[in-house]
Amino acid sequence: xxxxxxxxxxxxxxxxxxxxxxxxxxxxxxxxxxxxxxxxxxxxxxxxxxxxxxxxxxxxxxxxxxxxxxxxxxxxxxxxxxxxxxxxxxxxxxxxxxxxxxxxxxxxxxxxxxxxxxxxxxxxxxxxxxxxxxxxxxxxxxxxxxxxxxxxxxxxxxxxxxxxxxxxxxxxxxxxxxxxxxxxxxxxxxxxxxxxxxxxxxxxxxxxxxxxxxxxxxxxxxxxxxxxxxxxxxxxxxxxxxxxxxxxxxxxxxxxxxxxxxxxxxxxxxxxxxxxxxxxxxxxxxxxxxxxxxxxxxxxxxxxxxxxxxxxxxxxxxxxxxxxxxxxxxxxxxxxxxxxxxxxxxxxxx
Numbered sequence: 077x078x079x080x081x082x083x084x085x086x087x088x089x090x091x092x093x094x095x096x097x098x099x100x101x102x103x104x105x106x107x108x109x110x111x112x113x114x115x116x117x118x119x120x121x122x123x124x125x126x127x128x129x130x131x132x133x134x135x136x137x138x139x140x141x142x143x144x145x146x147x148x149x150x151x152x153x154x155x156x157x158x159x160x161x162x163x164x165x166x167x168x169x170x171x172x173x174x175x176x177x178x179x180x181x182x183x184x185x186x187x188x189x190x191x192x193x194x195x196x197x198x199x200x201x202x203x204x205x206x207x208x209x210x211x212x213x214x215x216x217x218x219x220x221x222x223x224x225x226x227x228x229x230x231x232x233x234x235x236x237x238x239x240x241x242x243x244x245x246x247x248x249x250x251x252x253x254x255x256x257x258x259x260x261x262x263x264x265x266x267x268x269x270x271x272x273x274x275x276x277x278x279x280x281x282x283x284x285x286x287x288x289x290x291x292x293x294x295x296x297x298x299x300x301x302x303x304x305x306x307x308x309x310x311x312x313x314x315x316x317x318x319x320x321x322x323x324x325x326x327x328x329x330x331x332x333x334x335x336x337x338x339x340x341x342x343x344x345x346x347x348x349x350x351x352x353x354x355x356x357x358x359x360x361x362x363x364x365x366x367x368x369x370x371x372x373x374x375x376x377x378x379x380x381x382x383x384x385x386x387x388x389x390x391x392x393x394x395x396x397x398x399x400x401x402x403x404x405x406x407x408x409x410x411x412x413x414x415x416x417x418x419x420x421x422x423x424x425x426x
Contacts, residue, residue, distance in 0.1 A: 161212030169280025181279035194233035216310035303403030385418035
């Protein structure tokens with residue numbers, strides 16, 4: 077791709093002032109569609125490459141998802157649907173929704189409520205408020221002892237939200253962040269190799285085939301057994317986090333005040349894992365406390381366009397055992413069932 081003279085000058089200025097990320101455009105012209113264009117960040121004289129939803133930025137394993145999402149939100153068009161959640165919904169993309177519906181997937185691995193608050197801070201600051209929100213909430217998000225610390229990379233936005241200094245641009249978060257890679261390669265979907273991973277222009281994540289392939293029943297059983305051995309992921313030492321729960325209710329009320337339609341998704345566990353939870357008192361009590369809180373929160377707002385989709389039991393959404401790839405992650409076919417049944421008026425294309 078040929079850089080414009082103005083862009084080169086701008087990039088030179090950005091280097092001089094020590095901006096964290098320099099995008100080295102390594103793509104050949106044939107690799108990037110002509111529709112890709114430069115968009116100006118709204119609060120600085122800097123330009124960042126934005127790519128369409130059917131193209132993938134090939135990333136490495138060092139990608140800081142939180143810095144990426146909170147920076148990328150500044151550059152996108154306002155979507156019809158905004159997705160919050162963890163890796164259990166991160167693969168959702170534009171093609172999973174009806175023609176004409178635009179989406180942005182702001183999900184990130186092991187997301188907790190503090191991540192949601194930080195993202196929402198950016199969404200409102202940069203006027204990207206959607207008409208619909210899909211928010212997938214994992215039980216560990218309300219566990220005070222979940223040991224999830226990745227949110228601290230965007231803690232300034234979380235603190236801004238909590239402080240009441242809501243919806244003011246953060247001076248402590250640069251416009252451009254070091255996302256963990258120095259080389260930017262953007263490919264059309266049909267050129268993405270099975271070993272590659274990356275971010276679509278709509279925020280949806282592309283996993284390498286080694287992670288998403290269908291397992292044999294023996295492979296699945298082995299992975300599930302490993303998952304429930306010892307401390308189950310972020311569910312040990314369960315203690316309901318009342319402070320974080322209050323923060324989630326505050327977020328819900330902000331959605332209500334903005335008249336946003338909200339779909340709250342409780343994602344499924346693999347059936348053997350769910351059976352283990354129900355037969356183990358400490359996990360069963362934790363799961364029930366989590367479900368009760370979410371049910372009450374949604375019930376109190378059901379007249380404000382809130383819908384609960386409780387699919388913790390995979391049978392309730394029709395996900396079969398071999399649609400899982402471990403104790404809590406599922407293949408795209410299961411995710412499409414979740415989206416289809418929860419948001420029936422925005423059905424995935426068949």
